[in-house]
Each structure stands twice: as C-alpha cells, then as structure tokens.
Amino acid sequence: MIRSDRLPNGLRVITEHIPHAISASAGLWILRGSRDEPAEWSGVTHFVEHLLFKGTEKRTALDISREIESVGGALNAFTGKEFTCVHAKVLHHHVSVALELLADIFLHAVIPEEEVERERQVILQEIRTVEDSPEDLIHELFLSSYWRGHALGRSTLGTAETVGILDRTSLLSYARLLHDPRRVLLAVAGNVNHDEILEFAQSKLGLPCTASEDVPLEKPVPHRGLHLHLKELEQAHICLGTLGYNYSHPRRYAFHVLNTLLGGGMSSRLFQEVREKRGLAYSVYSFQASYVDAGLLGVYVGTSKEAVPEVVRLLLENLDRLRREDVTSEELRIAKEQLKGNLLLSTESTGSRMSKLAMNEIYFGRQVDVADAIREIDSVTGQDVRETAGELFRAEFLSLSVLGDVEGDRLADISLSL
Structure with missing residues (x-):
C-alpha cells in the first residue's frame, strides 16, 4: 500500500508498506543536482554530498558510521544530474535509527574546515579514477560534446579546477540551498507504518526553511x-x-x-x-x-x-x-x-x-x-x-x-x- 502526504512547509512524504519485507529503505531526495549548478561551481552538489557524512552538531563522522552499522544497516548517498539522494537500508524494526541519521546529516552537517580539504583530495582522486578508466571517460567526453555548453554535459564530479576553488563558505552557502522543503521528499519502503513516518517528518523535517528562488530550466540542444x-x-x-x-x-x-x-x-x-x-x-x-x-x-x-x-x-x-x-x-x-x-x-x-x-x-x-x-x-x-x-x-x-x-x-x- 502506497500513501503520501505533504507537510505544511511543502516537503513530501511517501511510503510503501510491504508486510513481508525484512528490510526497510529510506531516502531523502533533494531536487537539486549537477544541472542546477553554476558552471564556475561545477561539482559543488557532489562535494556537499560527500561532506554530509563528516559530522553533525551532535555526531562525529565515526559516530554516524557506528550508529548505522551497530544495527546492521548501510548509509550512503549519490548525486545525479537532477537530484541528490541520501539513503539508508536497515532491518525494518530499526527504521527509526535510519530516519534519525538521515535527518541529522541532512539538516545539521557542520562541514569542518579540515574535512573540506581532506575530502577535496578524495574527490580529486575520484576524478582521476574516471580519467584512468577509458570506458567511464568516453561517456563523459561524449556528453560534454553532445550537450556542449549545457549543465547536462558537465560531469557531476566537476573538474579539478572547479573543485579546487570551492571553499568552506561556498559549500555551506550551497548546502543551505538544499534545505528548501518544496524540493525535498522523504521516501520509505518496507514493513513500515506511514503514520509513524509522517509523525517523524513533522517532528524532525517540519522546521521552517527559507525557500530558494526557482530558476527556469534551460533545455539542452544536441550537437552533431x-x-x-x-x-x-x-x-x-x-x-x-x-x-x-x-x-x-x-x-x-x-x-x-x-x-x-x-x-x-x-x-x-x-x-x-x-x-x-x-x-x-x-x-x-x-x-x-x-x-x-x-x-x-x-x-x-x-x-x-x-x-x-x-x-x-x-x-x-x-x-x-x-x-x-x-x-x-x-x-x-x-x-x-x-x-x-x-x-x-x-x-x-x-x-x-x-x-x-x-x-x-x-x-x-x-x-x-x-x-x-x-x-x-x-x-x-x-x-x-x-x-x-x-x-x-x-x-x-x-x-x-x-x-x-x-x-x-x-x-x-x-x-x-x-
């Protein structure tokens, strides 16, 4: 059974109750991806996504890892062209642990200065890994020429140059843009109770947030x-x-x-x-x-x-x-x-x-x-x-x-x- 609700602040909550499921999967989906970035900040969404796991106001990075692994779960994230997702999978009776962690790292990540520099090096290695993998690289090269001059033609990772100039102030500024509740949805599937998920969202995700300005999408033009x-x-x-x-x-x-x-x-x-x-x-x-x-x-x-x-x-x-x-x-x-x-x-x-x-x-x-x-x-x-x-x-x-x-x-x- 699928149910959905929208909080007063615009955030959407969607659940699917699967009675026989042993696991439950939860994801916070943010409707901002690499195509929403200015060219000079290419890769900023992916950079912020990495930093969400580096500590919050009440949890260290190690605390986050220990808490999810202590219940046999997994916590991860990915950045796409049109959205970013932070997600977790746990045994269904531990879904509250997953939700608490997702809400904390999404809303309360502190992005320490030392972690910015450390993670910058990780992302630069990620970019070099693509450059050393011809099958991955040719896809990036194809997209950059096919949708030349458009954000869909840029890598979600950014470039060494753009990643190199992003500082903590820039990253914090962009991270706040992700908190627009109109562009966030919580999706949960498993042996879960919709009303309990909704109550959690109202409690932990219902805070008033400053709405970001909607920028009209520019449709890409293919280049032969x-x-x-x-x-x-x-x-x-x-x-x-x-x-x-x-x-x-x-x-x-x-x-x-x-x-x-x-x-x-x-x-x-x-x-x-x-x-x-x-x-x-x-x-x-x-x-x-x-x-x-x-x-x-x-x-x-x-x-x-x-x-x-x-x-x-x-x-x-x-x-x-x-x-x-x-x-x-x-x-x-x-x-x-x-x-x-x-x-x-x-x-x-x-x-x-x-x-x-x-x-x-x-x-x-x-x-x-x-x-x-x-x-x-x-x-x-x-x-x-x-x-x-x-x-x-x-x-x-x-x-x-x-x-x-x-x-x-x-x-x-x-x-x-x-």
Missing part, C-alpha cells in the same frame, strides 16, 4: 559532430549517440523497448552483430538517459583501433535498419519479456521500491503501478518501435566520440549519415 580524443590506450573506445525522450514522454515505453532491442542484452542486435558474429568487441551495449526535459540514446563499444571504421559502420547500419524495417515478432517478444522481468525482479528490493516511489513523484507527480507499466510494455508494437527509431535515428541528431590512440586518417571516411 565527430570528436576524436587522442590517448595512448590498447583499445579504442566509441560512443555514438542520438536524441532520446524525456522521462515522462508518451512514447517512453517504445523507447525502452527500442533500447533493449538495439543493445540491451546478449540477444540484442548489436551484441550479436559486433561481438558474436564478428568478434570485434568484448563490450558492446546501448544505453539511455532521460531527464525532465531531454533524453538521449547511445551506444558504447570497446574495440581495436584498426576496427573503428568497421564498427562505426555496423552501428550506423543497425540504427538505419531499425528505421526502415519492422522488427520480428520474436525479437519484440524477447525485448518486452526482458523489460518486464527486470521490472518485476526489482520489486524484491526495498531499495528499488523506495527509489521508484521517489522517481515517480519527481517525474510524474503520481505513482505508476507496476501492473500498469507491464500493460504499457505489452502494448508496444513493432510499428511503435519503428516509428520511434524513425523519429530519433536521424543524421542531424548523431554525434560520435572516439577515445584512444587512433590516427585521424582512420576516421576520414566515416560519415554520420543514415
């Missing part, structure tokens, strides 16, 4: 192009991407099916064509990202530098085939069963169900029942997939990024056309 990033590597890493749908788009289910057919598993077209039939890659897959006002669909391949032209040709051919030809009934069936299976299996996790509560509220303003989602997936036809491919797989939306020790001549004959 071919971008070569030279780096001495054993492999060449490729990202080819095109326009996608926003999170609540009416054709989102056809979009999911299209992505699954293209490169969502071992039976997908790209896995079969690039890896199984030709042995040109170990890793090949498609991916999608959807936001409140934009989306993209991309393909990643790691291959030899000699094979780059052939691999790109195969990728473009497969995009074009999905525009021009109907998918087989068997392909469509498998893709839909894969999506439905993944969705249903996720319901076994209270963490997944907690996230689903929040994401539905953020992007739809209502809860989307699993049974309704299953019906929507089942209703997708081959014609829906072909029409979606025709709308998205267009030359004017295509962008290609290549990372590796690849000579420019190898890309000379590549044409981003369909």
